[in-house]
Amino acid sequence: MRKPWWKIVAVVFLVYTFTAGFLIKVPYTGNLFESIRNLFFHVPMWFGQIILLGTSLVYSILYLRRQDLKYDIYALEFAKTGIIYGSLGLVTGAIWATYTWGAPWSNDPKQIAVAIALLIYLAYFVLRNSVTDIDKKARISSVYNIFAYFIYLPLIMILPRLVQSLHPGGLEGAKGGGNPALSGEDLDPVMRMVFWPAVIGWTLLGVWITTLKIRLNLLRDKNLINA
Secondary structure: OOOOHHHHHHHHHHHHHHHHHHHOOOOOOOOOHHHHHHHHOHHHHHHHHHHHHHHHHHHHHHHHHHOOHHHHHHHHHHHHHHHHHHHHHHHHHHHHHHHHOOOOOOOOHHHHHHHHHHHHHHHHHHHHHHOOOHHHHHHHHHHHHHHHHHHHHHHHHHHHHHOOOOOOOOOOHHHOOOOOOOOOOOOOHHHHHHHHHHHHHHHHHHHHHHHHHHHHHHHHHHHHHHO
8 A cells, every 4th residue: 555556546536526526517406406516525425434444344353363453553543534534424414404404403314323323433432542451452442343333334324214314215315305316317427427536536535544644653653662
């Protein structure tokens, strides 16, 4: 990951997202109007969060298998960036909801599920800070991280689709009252040309931020050992 090509891709795709995302002609769907452009920012944040937290999960499993503390550091930093993305997704969603649903918070099942999911991951950080022994902290938090991820996915992707929701995919959203979905006629080909590069760009940016934080952590630990 130290080769620069993927960082260049991240910058190019994000510049493209911000430029084309505000300049392309978008379809007016329902009461979304120009706010539909938030699709290039709000939804990719959640894609990025799922990937980042999934990567954190992989490193937690690797730590439990190999007992190498560097994997615990990787898991922690990917989880931190994933939560930042989740928080940004919640904020951009609230802004979008203000213009489309009339209020930033409408107790929509998906909004509630996302808030619960973020709290579960915030508890992960509280748990880590409550344990002083390094090895014990790594083991307990790795186990918690695994369970948290498999609670998180049903909360944001399965349960909201089983009840009435203003979001796409829910019972109410399927009737056309919610935001555009990612298939069918809701997302036209022009928007797809911006949306998928946005997903890749935001995700690579999250990985970039995380790798910088990991390197800082490893350097700090190395300095402490040599001190």
